Every structure is written in structure tokens, then in C-alpha cells.
Amino acid sequence: MALIFDTDHYEYEIAPEVSVLWGLAAVRTLPDGTESERINYKVHSRAEAESTIEDAIRREPSEPTRIAASLLSVTAHFADGSLMDFWIILDVTDWRCLDCRTDMRTVDEYYLLRDELWLSIVPDRVGHLCIGCVEGRLGRLLGPDDFQPGRASLDGRYSDRLRDRTGVPDA
Numbered sequence: 001m002a003l004i005f006d007t008d009h010y011e012y013e014i015a016p017e018v019s020v021l022w023g024l025a026a027v028r029t030l031p032d033g034t035e036s037e038r039i040n041y042k043v044h045s046r047a048e049a050e051s052t053i054e055d056a057i058r059r060e061p062s063e064p065t066r067i068a069a070s071l072l073s074v075t076a077h078f079a080d081g082s083l084m085d086f087w088i089i090l091d092v093t094d095w096r097c098l099d100c101r102t103d104m105r106t107v108d109e110y111y112l113l114r115d116e117l118w119l120s121i122v123p124d125r126v127g128h129l130c131i132g133c134v135e136g137r138l139g140r141l142l143g144p145d146d147f148q149p150g151r152a153s154l155d156g157r158y159s160d161r162l163r164d165r166t167g168v169p170d171a
């Protein structure tokens, strides 16, 4: 899985099956400790997030006095005692089946299994598996009780075998 993500490091593969969504959020804290509502900015890249942060800091009425930053967060302190916390949001999804590498957006198998069952075959939780590869890992066919109630399809679409395993009747 070419996907590494923590506060100091991220890494993902550039591929058509990997979707990368950037975001930026901020909260302003006044000198008396009052926090603003979360402010959301629309950004499409890390560079855009960084320039948006710089613009936002420049637009504050008070002069910045100190900047503290990590890879995906910035805190700006201002002369009047207020501060702004920014979070760069990175949401990476690799849509390939972990085993057969099928792009799961091209097949109608977007489902959730019960937690303990999923963790028994995908211990680090992350990723997608098609029905055939889940069953390969389990060594048996799936049945209706294996799916999270109401989440046998997250997008309302069913491949023939997902419909068969979940027991959901044809629409």
C-alpha cells in the first residue's frame, strides 16, 4: 500500500486509481481565549494551501509575531495576543483492490463489512477489497450477516455477486 500518512510525513502514489483531495481549515483564538467557528478554505494543492495561509495571516488586523509549523499545520501568533491555527487536510484514497488491483470505482462493490471481520483479514484496516478477494482471504463465501447493517452498499449500487451475498433484492 503506497500510502503513508502521519504528522511529519506523507507519501502516496501518483496513479489514476489514487484520489488526492486537499483542504484547509482554521480556527482563530482571541486574546481572551474565545475560539471562532471553524473556517474552511477551498484549496487544490499543498502550494495553494500554503499561499492561502500566508494571505490569511497577512489580512489579520494585528501583526504576526511568531509562526510555529509542522508539515500539515501552522500556528500564527499575533501582536494583540490572538492566534490562528491552520490545518492542511490531505485525504488520499487508493481505490485499487488490495489483492487483484481492480479499480473499485469501476465495479459496484462499495460496501462495509462488520469491523471484527474486516480487521481479521485487513489488520491495518486501510484499503479496499473486491468481493472475490475478500472471500479468497476468508476462505469462504460472504453472507448477509457479514455486512454492517444498512451499509451493504455505500453508494446504492450492487454488482451481481454483492447482491447475491447481501441478499438485497433487485431494485
Ligand SMILES: [Zn+2]
Pocket: 097, 098, 099, 100, 101, 102, 129, 130, 131, 132, 133, 134
Ligand atoms: Zn480483488
